[in-house]
Amino acid sequence: MNERFPGDWLRLREPADHAARSHSLVERLRLKWCRGRGSLKITDLGSGTGSNLRYLAPRLPVPQQWTLVDHDPELLGRVTRPADAGPLSLHTERMDLRDWALPATGTDLVTASALLDLVSADWLDRLVRECAGQGAAVLLVLSYDGDVTWTAPDPGDAFVRTAVNAHQEREKGLGAALGPQATPEAATRFRNAGYRVWTEASPWHLDAGSLPLADPLIAGWVNAAAEIFPEHAGTLRDWGARRLEALRSGRTGLRVGHRDLLALPDAR
Structure with missing residues (x-):
């Protein structure tokens, strides 16, 4: 996988990620999958610095x-465990997700955060086969769904959203990425493999207090859109400056759509 995420970006997004996640899916996982188990073996794919661990383990x-899998050793070196979790062992494994497979010793839960929209259909098929082969539960969260909504519209919003969503479907190192279609594609595949599947919206809600996150987010969108439409680079930069200033002044808010997915083997 060739997509790299700076640790500072992951730190900035962690509070928004945790606030956005579906509590009902975690509660269903806790009640339907954890009940009666003495322990859980959990594999976290594309773990970064461990945000998923810090959210989920205490719940x-x-x-x-936990086994945290990522291709970036710098991010794995910055993993911190949650202070409020119960008994927990932690292992990090540097691995390119192109070469990934579940450990032969077994996994009870496979989870990933902000990963699914970056993978290809073939990679997703392999994930479904691996999970179904071990009867593992699956929790895939914060997958971008293509919805970017401003409370006060700007004429350039739709153009930028279209360009960003097209960029999301480009190659990210695991084949042509599923982008905004990732969650519905995963839901269909897990259902076909005999899983029961639930999905919930998990959007970011950003405002004037979110500028440390919104600034690099909007800049990233401008750069992505300019890769799709380089002839409009100047117009896109102007749009980014307008939207950041509107957010800073409180004239608009921003909703960035994500979805969470829980898949449980049918026996559960």
């Missing part, structure tokens, strides 16, 4: 053995 009521 699961059993001892846990």
Whole structure:
């Protein structure tokens, strides 16, 4: 996988990620999957610095053995465990997700945050096969769904959204990315593999207090859109400056759509 995310960006987005996540899906996982288990073996794909671990571990009521998988050793070196979790063991594994497979020793839960929209259909098929082969539960969260909504519209919004969504479907190192279609594609595949599947919206809601996150987010959108339409680079930069100033002044808010997915083997 060739997509790289600076640790500072992951730090900035972690509070927004945690605030956005679906509580009902985690509660369903806790009640339907964790009940009666003495412990859980959990594999976290594309783990970064461990944001998923820090959110989920304190909410699961059993001892846990986490394996955090990422291709970036710098990010793995910055993993910190949650202070409020119960009994927990932690192992990090540097691995390119092109070469990934579940450990032969078994996994009870496979999870990933902000990953699914970056993978290809073939990679997703392999994930479904691996999980179904071990009867593992699956929690895939914060997958971008293509919806970017400003409370006060600007004439350039639709053009930028279209360009950004087209960029999301470009190659990210795992084949042509699924982009905004990732969650519905995953839901269909897991259902076809005999899973029960639930999805919930998990959008970011950003405002004038979110500028440290919104500034690099909007800049990233401008750069992505300019890669699709380089002839409009100047117009796109102007749009980015207008939108950041409107957010800073409180004249607009911003909703960035994501979706969470929980898939449980049908026996559960």
